[in-house]
Amino acid sequence: MSHPLLEVPARLYRQLIHDLGVSGRGVKESGAFLLGTNDGRIRKVSSYLMYEAIARASSSEHNYVALTAQEMAAAWDHCYRVGLEVVADVHTHPLGPAQSLSDRAHPMVSVAGHVALIVPHFAMRDPTPADLGVHIFHGDSRWMSMFGEQARAAIVITQ
Amino acid sequence: MLKRTIIHSALVKDGLVIKLDDQSSAEQVKQAVFAALPHELRTADLEVFDEADDDVETRPFADGEELRRGQILHVGRCRQVETVIRYAGRVVQHQFVPATRIGRVRRWAIHHLSISAADANELVLQVAGTSIQPGRDQHVGSYVEAGACVATFDLVRSYTINGDVTLLQGRAALEAHLETAPYLVGEVNGRWRFGAIDWPCAMFDVFARDGRPYTLRLDCEGYPGMPTGAFWDVQQGRWLSPDGWPRAGARFGAALRTDWQGGTALYIPCDRQSIAGHEQWLQLYPAWTWDPSVGVARYLEVVWTLLNGDDYVAPAA
Secondary structure, three states: OOOOOEEEEHHHHHHHHHHHHHHHOOOOOOEEEEEEEEOOOOEEEEEEEEHHHHOHHHHHHOOOEEEEHHHHHHHHHHHHHHOOEEEEEEEEOOOOOOOOHHHHHOOOOOOOOOEEEEEOHHHOOOOOHHHOEEEEEEEOOEEEEEOHHHHHHHEEEEO | OEEEEEEEOOOOOOOEEEEEEOOOOHHHHHHHHHHHOOHHHOOOOOEEEEOOOOOHHHHHHOOOOOOOOOOEEEEEOOOOEEEEEEEOOEEEEEEEOOOOEHHHHHHHHHHHOOOOOOOOOOEEEEEOOOOOOOOOOOEHHHHOOOOOOEEEEEEEEOEEEEOOHHHHHHHHHHHHHOOOHHHHHHHHOOOEEEEEEEOOEEEEEEEOOOOOEEEEEEEOOOOOOOOEEEEEEOOOOEEOOHHHOOEOOOOOHHHHOOOHHHHOOOOOOOOHHHHOOOOOHHHHOHHHOOOOOOOHHHHHHHHHHHHOOOOOEOOOO
């Protein structure tokens, strides 16, 4: 697969990468829900919700991404209020953009087609879409992953 | 014959149990239910609903229910509950009868949100704005919002973890070892000093007999398992070239061989790359073998020993 999956405005992409890096400070993982609309063909990102904004306690207690039920509910409440869907999620890794066992076991949204992005090196090395891991949830615990050129093609950065 | 009947309601948090004659009429049942309620809650607009009068349309989503008339009742003001389930910005809603069990509501929602049964195992309904996660046998009518026939739930996982936990645990273990006595004694005595961590790599300077620092770059993936590494050229950002390596005589010379693994691993028993195929070292050099409880101080101690023997020779360059 190499057709566009996710459309992200350039400015929002830059701000997201910056915020992920600031949140993790190069020593811990950070993440966000990417919010927008999904017309069934492409997922358009129009804003994001940092995990630390809804999960301050979990974010400060752990070096990895963790959400309690209450924290996840806070995210769903935010989506409800702003009228946007979670079209993808993103989190950082200390090294590469491949999924860990916990990433595969716990999709943030358990609906087939959900997109999970992984940003390597705690988002501290100015990553482009080609540096990211793009992981598509296929349901029943199955995922399909794209890296490099495929990842670049899947994420369209718009001006 | 008397039988026990369970009553659920938004009015009574933990429900009630009353005894009814199994020949009771609907009116007698209603009177008995009302009599069981606290006096201040008895109002004319309350109605009694039987679980057995369930919604046929949602029966395919029943979650292990055995509905028996007169066994479990619901008392409340709403004949229908507009039930809203929120999930990641998606919303599904349906009018359920108030005595519909939460388990059925949950399965209905999961189906309409296109989540597979296998993926839904860990998902539960939580009353919006609260931490209440009703059990599957509770009634949806028990969770209506005050003054309305609406119940709103979030579909959530009890606890979600993402991330490369193993790697982060390794870094945390290394950082913890940098605060232990075996490491700090060497640092305080000027044998080595900490450089930086660019996980999974960590840099240390180890001082030779002539006071010269040698930068050691250790790949600590899997820590507190064995690291692997060698001397690093900080200026060039690459492994130290052979002419920059220290040398030693017969006693330690082999450990400083520059042809081993292309100069990326020291030929010592506590190096992950080097121990492979040299398991006999564990018996020959027990003091130089890896000890995960001591950690990186063991590796540094071995390298410091190599650089501080009588036969240490500084590189010509």
